[in-house]
Amino acid sequence: MALILSYYKNIPFLDSFMKNKIDENELQYTGSELKGKTIGIIGFGSVGKKVAEFCRVFDMNVLVYARNPVVQSDDFVKMTDFDTLVGSSDIVSVHVSLNQQTKQLINKDVFKKMKNTALFVNTARGGIVNERDLIDALKNKDISGACLDVFESEPLPIESELRNLRNVILTPHTAGLPDGLKFHKKRYDFFVNNIKRVENGEEPESKLNQL
Template identity: 85%
Template sequence: FGAIGKKVAEFCRVFELNVLAYARNAAVQSDDFVKMTDFDTLISTSDIVSVHTPLNQQTKQLINKAVFQKMKHTSLFINTARGGIVNERDLIDALKNRDIAGACLDVFECEPLPTDSELRNLSNVILTPHTAGMPDGLKFHKKRYDFFVNNIRRVENGEEPASKLNQIV
């Protein structure tokens, strides 16, 4: 239960939600608002399961068919962490079979999400392009827009683009 999970829990406090959290570190304790619990209890009793963990060997494919089968059929799954934490095929099957009610996804196993991904055609899914965590979306998008416009002008003037990632042209 790290910094991002704690921030999400703060948002939940406004809505007076009951918040359960899981941490592999047993030293993490419950407080007045967040109740620490084991992974299976969290998965099987939550109405909303929101993932906020780094991708590593312990978390790769952590959310899979077995996890979706333990979730309530009415639960909503949210992933704004890393795509590799979720077995996407198992998620698609769970959504199609209505094993879970829906999903909100900002990250995917393959980014950008392929145009032929089944996730794009499911009515019980909301997709965002890895930008849901931006604290000020409008400011972020304005900054990104200005960056691209500036680079286009630089290239038009025969200059190198700023922050060129691909050094081979």
């Protein structure tokens, strides 16, 4: 949500404008509200669901695609197929894990189906996207812009064209670290607690294989 707001309110540009002490009468500013926009959420696990909750607050429309839907559509979240989602959304946000089924799921064909005004957001894993196709789509204006926290190669190579595109906001894989070292401590405490539970013959708090 921070990336989406930064893009539509043009915050990186405005920050640079103010710090460069440019005459404010020269400001050529464009921005947009989120109300009424349609976001397409690919993947509806815990993160995708949380994003949908935030979007409700901003009076947005929410479309969701999930390989194995665990919820039915309601008055707010509408489950749909993949092509309908990418073709109908103003914002496409990826929230799936990287595996053989999702590797380069987002490619040239997908970008061609998106609106040319669409914003693409990836805070999941870089390998889900064909980065060359993304760069071409941005340069050819097949889509309006992108907000990226993850990349095919990390750290992002210095020579990457993404660094020079004005319609892109980049962050260094930090979306999941909102509280720095404290967040790491919380994560490690979770691991240690699960190990202790197994040692004591108890079920772990969470497990990958539920069978």
